[in-house]
Amino acid sequence: METVIEIKNLSKVYKNGRGITDINLDIHKGDIFGFLGPNGAGKTTAMKIMTGLVKPDSGDVKILGHSILDDFEKAMGKVGCIIETAESYPYLTAFENLKQFSRFYKDVNDKRIEEVLELTGLLEYKNEKPRKFSLGMKQRLGISAAILSRPEVVILDEPLNGLDVEGMIDIRNIIKDLAEKEKTTFFISSHLIHDVELTCTHVGLLYNGKMLNVDTTKNILNNYVSLENYFISEVERNGRI
Incomplete structure (x- = not known):
């Protein structure tokens, strides 16, 4: 192994x-x-x-x-990670947050962002801002960011x-x-x-x-x-x- x-x-x-x-x-x-x-x-x-x-x-x-x-x-x-709390930009939408994070990685396009949002159950909220999210939704967005780059x-x-x-x-x-x-x-x-x-x-x-x-x-x-x-x-x- x-x-x-x-x-x-x-x-x-x-x-x-x-x-x-x-x-x-x-x-x-x-x-x-x-x-x-x-x-x-x-x-x-x-x-x-x-x-x-x-x-x-x-x-x-x-x-x-x-x-x-x-x-x-x-x-x-x-490596993808969340340590202590899932942080995000509160005045960007969920999609825009992941778009911002995608700048740090190669081969992460809009299709991948939507794929991850769908995987974590946030696709229907992609145009909403996380400052309005519940703690659970913020956690889902953090996990989306953690797995974004595969x-x-x-x-x-x-x-x-x-x-x-x-x-x-x-x-x-x-x-x-x-x-x-x-x-x-x-x-x-x-x-x-x-x-x-x-x-x-x-x-x-x-x-x-x-x-x-x-x-x-x-x-x-x-x-x-x-x-x-x-x-x-x-x-x-x-x-x-």
Whole structure:
């Protein structure tokens, strides 16, 4: 299996003592990896490092063989992402927002923009401005921007935030479809255990800044009633609660 994301000995500790310590992960092509942990576990810190927004204290991340520290442009060249919140230009329409983003990529034309808007359920709102959008619609627009360039790797921080049940199902199906048909690799953080269980092929548990375990969702559910049971068991086994 081709390794797409390599995280080696990654650490970042803030003055308040929070952060991440010695994280090691290998994510393979076509995986939907779920980075699971409670709020404050360090998920966003790790993802900020992965996307060059924060410098680590030690360790490195390689994406498609390129170090984010030594070769950032190549590392991020085929990556789409949302970190923390899905940002947009509030006074441009949904279509105009994606048109603006398309300027950063080759081979993204108006047809591709409409295709992505249709995929995320926003095509009928393409001429509306996101300042009038609900949180869920803003999240859909952010995901549209993240997949616009047909990236090989998509990094999503809490992608189902603000979505109703129908929206969650739609986005889950988009993620699964892209992973299966285009072998897009997804790295998704969430504190929503049920959504990770339904979406991800692999799960890594992060607690108090440390990785407790990494396994396939299939293997976990062969041994536990649910991902929630697995999470509680791993946390208790590691003496965290």
